[in-house]
Amino acid sequence: MQHTTQADANHLLQAATVFTVATVDTSGFPTTVALSALKTPRSLTEVFFYTSRQTATVQNSRRHHRATIFCYDQTTYASLMLKGTLTEVGEPQLPANWRQQLTPFQHHLAYKEPIILRFQTLAIKVRPMMTIDHLELRPHPTN
Numbered sequence: 001m002q003h004t005t006q007a008d009a010n011h012l013l014q015a016a017t018v019f020t021v022a023t024v025d026t027s028g029f030p031t032t033v034a035l036s037a038l039k040t041p042r043s044l045t046e047v048f049f050y051t052s053r054q055t056a057t058v059q060n061s062r063r064h065h066r067a068t069i070f071c072y073d074q075t076t077y078a079s080l081m082l083k084g085t086l087t088e089v090g091e092p093q094l095p096a097n098w099r100q101q102l103t104p105f106q107h108h109l110a111y112k113e114p115i116i117l118r119f120q121t122l123a124i125k126v127r128p129m130m131t132i133d134h135l136e137l138r139p140h141p142t143n
Contacts, residue, residue, distance in 0.1 A: 013043075014042060019034070020033070020069065021067060021086070023066075023086060025060055031060055038101055040098060049119065050109075051111070051114070057117070067085065080127075084122045088116070094116060098116070
């Protein structure tokens with residue numbers, strides 16, 4: 001079961017063009033946004049996102065690192081939810097050519113203060129068709 005769950009989850013992760021990213025705001029409510037991931041290699045353990053330093057997502061992730069990302073395949077009705085942490089990443093932690101890996105849409109955004117966020121997975125919930133599988137990868141953080 002674990003192998004099938006990971007294979008299904010990885011397939012959905014690689015095929016996704018847009019993710020719903022949820023963080024927690026100062027009132028304790030979820031804030032959700034649609035973000036496209038960088039083209040850098042994605043894995044079930046980490047995904048990188050490009051956004052503006054001024055966004056609520058960045059502000060929320062500075063206070064509480066906990067976040068959830070979600071994607072959906074409309075053709076198969078399968079979905080993937082990853083629970084984990086969202087933190088800012090400095091350029092030394094990225095591949096040297098990360099700017100060339102931006103999608104045309106990300107280039108078009110032309111943020112004045114761009115930032116890269118790294119999502120690191122703690123748990124996976126994959127729903128192929130009408131079934132649900134859940135897999136814990138690491139212990140949950142206290143923050």
